[in-house]
Amino acid sequence: MSDQKPERIHCPVCQAKFKLVDGWKAGSIVICPVCGQKLSLVKSPEGWIGERPEKGSEKEIRERAEEYARMRGYSFNDMKEDIIEGLIGKNKRFGDFYCPCRMLHVPEYQCPCQPTRAGDVDKNGKCYCGFFWKKT
Amino acid sequence: MAEKPKVYALSTCPYCKRTKRFLDDHKIAYDCIEVDLLDDDKQDKVLDELEKLTGRRSFPVVVVGKEIIVGHDEAKLRKVLKL
Numbered sequence: 001m002s003d004q005k006p007e008r009i010h011c012p013v014c015q016a017k018f019k020l021v022d023g024w025k026a027g028s029i030v031i032c033p034v035c036g037q038k039l040s041l042v043k044s045p046e047g048w049i050g051e052r053p054e055k056g057s058e059k060e061i062r063e064r065a066e067e068y069a070r071m072r073g074y075s076f077n078d079m080k081e082d083i084i085e086g087l088i089g090k091n092k093r094f095g096d097f098y099c100p101c102r103m104l105h106v107p108e109y110q111c112p113c114q115p116t117r118a119g120d121v122d123k124n125g126k127c128y129c130g131f132f133w134k135k136t
Numbered sequence: 137m138a139e140k141p142k143v144y145a146l147s148t149c150p151y152c153k154r155t156k157r158f159l160d161d162h163k164i165a166y167d168c169i170e171v172d173l174l175d176d177d178k179q180d181k182v183l184d185e186l187e188k189l190t191g192r193r194s195f196p197v198v199v200v201g202k203e204i205i206v207g208h209d210e211a212k213l214r215k216v217l218k219l
Contacts, residue, residue: 082150089148093172100148103172103183103193129150 009048013037013064013110014117020048029053035112036068061087061097061111065131068112074121074132083131087111101129141166141217144186144197147173151208152196158210162219171195 008017014035024030028041032050038060039050054060062084069076086100094105099113108114116127126133141159145152147170159166171182183193190197190206198205203216213219 079150082153086148086150093147100150101146101195103146103195 007048009039009041009050011035011037011039011050012052014112014114015107031067031071033071034117035110036064036066036071038063038067056091056096058084058088061091064097065111069132072121072132073135075135076131077133079130083129086129099129139201142199143168144182144195144199145170146195149195155196155198155208155213158208158213162217164217166198 007020009020009030010017011032011034014032014037016032016034018033021030024041026041026043030039030041030050031037032039037050038053040053042049042051052060054063065076065084068074083100087097090096090098090100090105096105097111098105099109099111102109102113111129112132113128116132121127121132121134141164143152143156143159143166145156145168156166156168169182171179171186174182186193186197189199189204192206194206196206196208198213198216200216205212205216
């Protein structure tokens with residue numbers, strides 16, 4: 001058995017480092033298994049990183065939210081479009097898709113925010129903003 | 137109505153928008169502070185004010201006289217505003 005550690009990819013959205021899968025190479029498009037972000041793989045001298053191919057676009061946040069909900073088995077309700085609008089407003093005013101219902105604009109609150117990624121939806125039935133919902 | 141409601145909101149918050157829309161639809165005049173758009177000094181002051189009022193930093197907050205409504209709550213708004 002090899003002692004070599006598997007290579008990891010850094011996600012610039014949730015800051016997670018997830019395993020590189022056999023067959024992935026520079027330019028491959030992959031989904032961050034932690035936050036649902038679509039990433040294009042780049043090999044840098046420091047290791048593998050994921051770049052955001054549609055950074056800051058409405059398409060990016062819609063795809064991220066859909067992927068995240070699909071991976072976790074969550075659903076949306078009639079607030080979905082209003083919250084997407086709020087996320088787009090956050091990106092315009094504060095530079096990225098931070099939670100539109102919170103005051104702070106910090107990486108921890110990139111949507112899906114850290115408390116959501118840590119299980120708030122399963123615990124409370126919904127995320128802080130009421131964007132992601134646990135299916136009943 | 138005696139006192140004009142004061143709304144503390146975030147410019148991006150969908151629930152704040154619903155609260156403002158509710159007041160607009162009922163032709164209620166109100167003052168609104170979009171806290172995230174204030175400069176740092178004013179923002180600190182308003183956030184301190186909000187923490188004293190509600191014990192947290194959650195939006196929207198509607199203040200009508202001595203009544204404080206945290207979150208978008210149409211039933212409470214109707215009751216307090218006698219709609």
